[in-house]
Amino acid sequence: MPLPENDPRLTPEVRAMLDALVSGVRAALEDNLVGVYLRGSLALGDFDPESSDIDFLVVTGRPVSDDQFAALADLHARLAVLENPYAGHLEGSYIDRAALRHFGPHERRHPTVGSDWAFSRGEHGADWVLERWIVRERGVTLLGPDPGTLVGPISPEDLRASVREALRWWASQPDEPAWLRRRSYQAFAVQTMCRALFTLLTGELPSKPRAVAWALGALPQPWRALVGRSRAWHLDDTPDPGTLPEVMRFVRWTAGEGEAAS
Known part of the structure; x- marks a missing residue:
C-alpha cells in the first residue's frame, strides 16, 4: 500500500530521509531496481519518532553486482552523515526477486545496513520469514509493484x-x-x-x-x-x-x- 501524503508517520525528517534513500538507490541500481518498500514499525503502525529505525527493503531484479555494491556502500556512507535525526537509523536489505519470493534462511548473504552495523553482506536468518510477511501483508510501497506480487504466501x-x-x-x-x-x-x-x-x-x-x-x-x-x-x-x-x-x-x-x- 502507498503511504498517504498526510500520514502522521511522514514527518519532514522521515520524508527527507526516504527521499534521499530512494533517489540514491535509483542512481546506484539503475535498471536492476524493482521496488523499494517500508517494513518494520512504519509498516505495522507503531513507529515511534524518538526511538524507531526506518526499516526498508529494496528488491532487485538480479543479485547486486560488485559495482552496484560499491555504489550502495558509498550511498549509505553519505546518508549516514546527513543532518537528519534518522541518518544513523536506517535498517534495510537488498534482496533479489528470486531469493525474496520463497526465502530460505541462510541461503545467501545479501547486502544489508543497520543502526548497529555498517553496509555489508550479511546472512538473513529465520526472522526474515517474519519480515517477508510484513512486506507482503503490510508493506508500504515507495516505488515498484504491489509487494504481494513479489513475496510468496506465508502461512x-x-x-x-x-x-x-x-x-x-x-x-x-x-x-x-x-x-x-x-x-x-x-x-x-x-x-x-x-x-x-x-x-x-x-x-x-x-x-x-x-x-x-x-x-x-x-x-x-x-x-x-x-x-x-x-x-x-x-x-x-x-x-x-x-x-x-x-x-x-x-x-x-x-x-x-x-x-x-x-
Whole structure:
C-alpha cells in the first residue's frame, strides 16, 4: 500500500530521509531496481519518532553486482552523515526477486545496513520469514509493484516455525550477554518475546505495542510485571546488569513455550 501524503508517520525528517534513500538507490541500481518498500514499525503502525529505525527493503531484479555494491556502500556512507535525526537509523536489505519470493534462511548473504552495523553482506536468518510477511501483508510501497506480487504466501504455521527458530537463537545466548546490558536493548528483548508468544498462540504477527498490551493481560507473574517495566526502558540507554538475569529468564521461558507448542 502507498503511504498517504498526510500520514502522521511522514514527518519532514522521515520524508527527507526516504527521499534521499530512494533517489540514491535509483542512481546506484539503475535498471536492476524493482521496488523499494517500508517494513518494520512504519509498516505495522507503531513507529515511534524518538526511538524507531526506518526499516526498508529494496528488491532487485538480479543479485547486486560488485559495482552496484560499491555504489550502495558509498550511498549509505553519505546518508549516514546527513543532518537528519534518522541518518544513523536506517535498517534495510537488498534482496533479489528470486531469493525474496520463497526465502530460505541462510541461503545467501545479501547486502544489508543497520543502526548497529555498517553496509555489508550479511546472512538473513529465520526472522526474515517474519519480515517477508510484513512486506507482503503490510508493506508500504515507495516505488515498484504491489509487494504481494513479489513475496510468496506465508502461512500461520510458517510464522510459528520462524518464531521457534528465532527463539532457539535467543535461548543460545549466554546468561548475561554483553549486548543486552543497556535497558533499551532489554526492552527490545522483552517486547520481542511478547510478540513471539502472541504469534505462537494466534499465528499472527502483531505490532510490538499490541503484543505488549496483550502480554500485560495474558502472561503470568513475574513476567507480566517485567513487561510492564520494559515500557519505560525503550529510550533509556543506561547499562543495567542487575535486571539482565530476569530478562534472560524470560527469554528462556519463552523459548520453552515455543518448544512445547511445536
